[in-house]
Amino acid sequence: MQRPTFHFTRGMTFRLALAYSAWFVVSYAAMGAIAWRIFVTAPLAEVRATVLAEVRTLSALHEKHGVDALVDALDVRRESPSRRRAFHALVAPDGEWITANMPAPPPLVQSPWFRFEFETFDGGVARENEAYTYEQRFPDGTRLLIARDTEDVDEREELIGQAIGWGTAVALALGLIGGVLTSRAVGRRIDAIAGTAERVMAGDLTGRVALRGTGDDFDHLAETLNAMLDRIENLIQSVARVSDSIAHELRTPLARIRADLEELDSADDAATRETLIAQANESAARLQSTFDALLRIARIEAGRHTLAAESVNLSALVSDAAELYAPATEAGALHLATDIAPGIRVRGDRDLLFQAVTNLIDNAVKYTPPGGTVRVALARETASARIDVTDDGPGVDAADLPRITERFFRAPAQAAAAGQGLGLALVEAVARCHHAELGFQNRSPGLAATLRLPIAN
Amino acid sequence: MRILLIEDDERVAAYVVKGLGEAGHIAEHIADGREGLYRVAGEAYDVVILDRMLPGVDGLTILQTMRAAGNRTPVIILSALGEVDERVRGLRAGSDDYLTKPFAMSELLARIDALGRRPAAAPSKSTLVVADLEIDLLARTVARGGRRIPLSTLEFRLLEYMARHAGHVLTRTMILEAVWDYNFDPQTNIVDQHVSHLRQKIDKGFDVPLIETVRGAGYSLRRP
Numbered sequence: 224m225q226r227p228t229f230h231f232t233r234g235m236t237f238r239l240a241l242a243y244s245a246w247f248v249v250s251y252a253a254m255g256a257i258a259w260r261i262f263v264t265a266p267l268a269e270v271r272a273t274v275l276a277e278v279r280t281l282s283a284l285h286e287k288h289g290v291d292a293l294v295d296a297l298d299v300r301r302e303s304p305s306r307r308r309a310f311h312a313l314v315a316p317d318g319e320w321i322t323a324n325m326p327a328p329p330p331l332v333q334s335p336w337f338r339f340e341f342e343t344f345d346g347g348v349a350r351e352n353e354a355y356t357y358e359q360r361f362p363d364g365t366r367l368l369i370a371r372d373t374e375d376v377d378e379r380e381e382l383i384g385q386a387i388g389w390g391t392a393v394a395l396a397l398g399l400i401g402g403v404l405t406s407r408a409v410g411r412r413i414d415a416i417a418g419t420a421e422r423v424m425a426g427d428l429t430g431r432v433a434l435r436g437t438g439d440d441f442d443h444l445a446e447t448l449n450a451m452l453d454r455i456e457n458l459i460q461s462v463a464r465v466s467d468s469i470a471h472e473l474r475t476p477l478a479r480i481r482a483d484l485e486e487l488d489s490a491d492d493a494a495t496r497e498t499l500i501a502q503a504n505e506s507a508a509r510l511q512s513t514f515d516a517l518l519r520i521a522r523i524e525a526g527r528h529t530l531a532a533e534s535v536n537l538s539a540l541v542s543d544a545a546e547l548y549a550p551a552t553e554a555g556a557l558h559l560a561t562d563i564a565p566g567i568r569v570r571g572d573r574d575l576l577f578q579a580v581t582n583l584i585d586n587a588v589k590y591t592p593p594g595g596t597v598r599v600a601l602a603r604e605t606a607s608a609r610i611d612v613t614d615d616g617p618g619v620d621a622a623d624l625p626r627i628t629e630r631f632f633r634a635p636a637q638a639a640a641a642g643q644g645l646g647l648a649l650v651e652a653v654a655r656c657h658h659a660e661l662g663f664q665n666r667s668p669g670l671a672a673t674l675r676l677p678i679a680n
Numbered sequence: 681m682r683i684l685l686i687e688d689d690e691r692v693a694a695y696v697v698k699g700l701g702e703a704g705h706i707a708e709h710i711a712d713g714r715e716g717l718y719r720v721a722g723e724a725y726d727v728v729i730l731d732r733m734l735p736g737v738d739g740l741t742i743l744q745t746m747r748a749a750g751n752r753t754p755v756i757i758l759s760a761l762g763e764v765d766e767r768v769r770g771l772r773a774g775s776d777d778y779l780t781k782p783f784a785m786s787e788l789l790a791r792i793d794a795l796g797r798r799p800a801a802a803p804s805k806s807t808l809v810v811a812d813l814e815i816d817l818l819a820r821t822v823a824r825g826g827r828r829i830p831l832s833t834l835e836f837r838l839l840e841y842m843a844r845h846a847g848h849v850l851t852r853t854m855i856l857e858a859v860w861d862y863n864f865d866p867q868t869n870i871v872d873q874h875v876s877h878l879r880q881k882i883d884k885g886f887d888v889p890l891i892e893t894v895r896g897a898g899y900s901l902r903r904p
Contacts, residue, residue: 511782515762516865522763540862546834547860550873574764577862585867646867 237406244398248391255387262379267355270307270371271336274357278369282359290365294322308372310354316364325354327368335359338373353377412441416448428456461629468631472513472643476506516645520630523575523652534679535573537608538565541601544580548588548597556593562600567608570679571657579653582646583612583672590616590670607660607675615669627663650674681726681796685709686716686742687758688734692781696729699785705792713737720746725753726796729788732759732770740773747774754795758783764863786897790849808843811903813882813890815843824882834859835878842891842901851898875899 277300285293290313297311301324312323320327326341340353354370361367415432422430431452432445483503490496545561552559569576587597591614600611619627626632628651631644650672654661660675683700687693688711700707710716713736720728720742728746732739743755754777757770762780770778777791808815812825820836822829831839841858842850850858852871857863859874875891883889892900 507782512865519763519865543860543862546832547866547870547874550877551868551870553877554873574863578864581864582867589868643867 235406236409237402240398240402240405244394244402247394247398251390251394252387255383255390258383259380262383263376266376267373270355270373270376273307274355274369274371278357278359278367281367281369282361285361285367290321293367297322305371308352310352310356310368310370310372312366312368314366314368321365323368325352325356325368325370327366338377340377409441416441416445419448419452423452423455428452428459461626465630468644469517472631473510476510476513479503479506480510513643513645516643516649517630520645520649520652523649523656526656532570533573534568535571535576537567537569537576537610537676538563538601540573540577541580541599541610544577544584545599547581548584551588552597555588555591557588557591558594558596560596560598562598562602564602567601567603568679569608569657569676571676572653575653576657576676579650579674580610580612582650583610583674586646586672587612587614587616587670590614592616595669603678604675606678608678610674610676611671612674613666613669613671615666618665618668618670619663621665624663624665628661681705681792682724683707683727683729683792684716684719684723684725685729686713686720686734686739687711687729687731689731692758695785696788699789700792703789711735713739713742717742717745720751720753721749727792728753728755729792730755730757730775732757732761740770743770743773743775756788756791756795758788767863784851784896786849786894787851787853790851790854790897793848794845794850794854808840808846810843810846810901811888811890812886813843815840822882824886829881831878831881834874835881838874838878839882839901842899846901847903849894849897849900854898 281293281296281300284296294313297313300309301311303309310325312325312327313321314323314327315321324343328337328339335358336356337358338353338355340351343350343352351374352372353374353376355373356368356370359367359369412435419430419432431449434442434445436442480503483499483506487496487499487503490499542561542563545559545563549559584597584599591597595615598611598613600609600613602609602611623632628647630648632648633644651661653659654674658677660673662673662675664671664673683705685693685696685700685707687696687709690711693709693711697707697709708719710719713734715736716730716734717737730739730742734742737745739757739759743757746753746755755775756777756779757775758779758781759766759770760781767778767780776795779788779791806816806818808817814823815836816822817840822831822836822839838855838859841855852869855871855875856866879889879891883891890901890903892902894900
């Protein structure tokens with residue numbers, strides 16, 4: 224299989240970083256626009272209004288009182304203190320300068336508004352000026368240029384423009400570099416996970432994702448995946464074991480039946496024939512009951528059993544189950560001790576629950592030596608009903624405990640005493656469909672089975 | 681008894697018909713559902729044995745049609761569908777008993793016996809008497825030969841069931857279904873243990889045992 228290689232430019236992380244830096248650039252530009260408005264557009268508009276008002280006053284003066292009055296007024300204006308220096312130029316129709324404190328460009332301009340830069344010398348110090356100018360043309364051809372200095376605005380314009388330009392460039396560059404770096408880092412982690420998945424797909428079930436140990440999101444994901452792989456590995460192993468066991472458990476009685484039938488063919492005396500037939504019948508019955516039990520577990524596990532969800536009096540049910548085993552314990556010279564809290568109800572299927580509890584007791588009875596005690600207890604916990612079935616038999620090897628509910632599992636030491644090996648598997652299936660917790664513990668001596676069912680309100 | 685078997689599998693049918701004949705019943709066999717339905721409607725039988733999956737009309741439909749027409753003939757369903765819910769469906773449709781394939785002939789015979797001779801709406805007697813055994817159903821006490829025998833609730837239920845069917849063979853499954861209020865598969869020979877326990881109390885110290893073991897079939901409470 225072609226292993227998919229990771230391209231960082233196609234990776235989601237890279238695109239995310241890119242989108243993020245684009246978004247950063249956009250917000251930076253928006254900030255620039257606001258600054259431009261506050262520091263450039265607004266002061267210029269203010270200057271415009273001032274200049275226009277001055278032009279109107281001066282034009283009116285010129286119209287009423289003639290050029291001399293205008294020149295006087297211009298001089299006064301020049302000298303009057305103001306935040307922005309006042310500039311003017313008055314040019315006669317023949318091009319002769321009447322009065323001016325600024326250079327006047329030739330009359331080429333279409334719009335009456337224009338800005339231009341020039342230098343002035345104040346006591347030998349050169350000064351940059353930028354005149355925001357309005358040109359008014361009188362009917363006789365005289366040109367009046369009125370301006371205010373906007374050099375500060377010009378400087379700000381330049382600064383803001385530079386800041387936006389450089390800022391954008393740097394943000395883009397950093398975003399790109401960050402995108403490449405993070406997507407590379409993330410890509411390596413993803414590659415590690417994908418690599419493990421491929422190993423597992425290729426059949427190596429022992430493959431696990433390596434952890435970095437920083438406890439970050441990827442470690443968390445890797446832990447979850449590893450836990451999933453553990454579960455899958457366990458399931459596959461148990462399926463393999465179970466199918467081996469099924470084959471064995473079904474074939475053995477079949478083989479016995481065939482052997483009995485063959486022998487029957489050549490048996491002469493009636494007594495032998497009868498024994499053989501009885502044997503074959505017994506094997507068939509065993510085969511049938513194994514088959515039935517397997518089907519039943521499968522049905523419950525597959526959720527195909529229409530589960531009755533009625534309110535069940537668990538106290539009565541457990542005590543009925545214990546009563547069911549009273550003769551069996553007596554026959555085996557066992558002591559059966561019950562401690563059943565009254566009035567506990569749960570929701571569930573009473574037949575299945577009864578089956579589960581009897582299977583637990585059955586198991587305990589089977590493994591308890593004569594003279595031993597089987598304890599059946601039902602107690603109320605905060606949110607659950609707890610059924611305990613304990614015996615003082617040999618218990619189960621710690622290594623075998625997790626496998627105890629596996630189909631056909633029998634503790635090796637007690638293989639002889641065992642039945643079908645399906646009892647606890649059925650209990651587990653019932654527990655699972657009732658959202659109950661089933662646990663087993665070694666108590667040396669003996670085994671304690673605990674079934675916790677959510678309690679009905 | 682006159683028994684009608686509606687079953688499509690030839691070998692199972694032959695086996696059942698032969699077994700019924702040997703037990704002294706008169707058995708008729710029909711393989712098709714539709715034909716079975718006509719036969720049931722037209723003639724009187726003591727017991728009908730009905731397969732669930734049949735060609736033509738299926739078993740449950742035959743049963744429902746019978747019951748809808750007021751036919752009260754006892755019916756035993758014979759089916760490979762043995763799960764509890766299937767059983768419940770069969771009993772709800774109006775069957776009197778339900779037997780899962782594969783089954784033992786003795787089991788079928790015992791069930792036919794119990795059904796066929798079931799008293800139509802048993803008179804509510806307050807005492808059951810089998811030989812010198814007396815069961816007081818109201819006081820829930822048991823005495824044999826005038827001597828009171830203390831029994832647990834479960835033992836009393838078991839004895840009552842056996843006494844109600846005194847003289848009949850009761851298989852382990854029949855006892856399990858009748859005495860215990862749960863549908864379950866016992867892992868061990870629970871019924872045997874309970875019966876032997878009861879036997880200890882009822883028969884021990886008396887010359888004539890009442891509880892008899894029927895080999896290959898089950899138990900019976902009999903008048904000696």
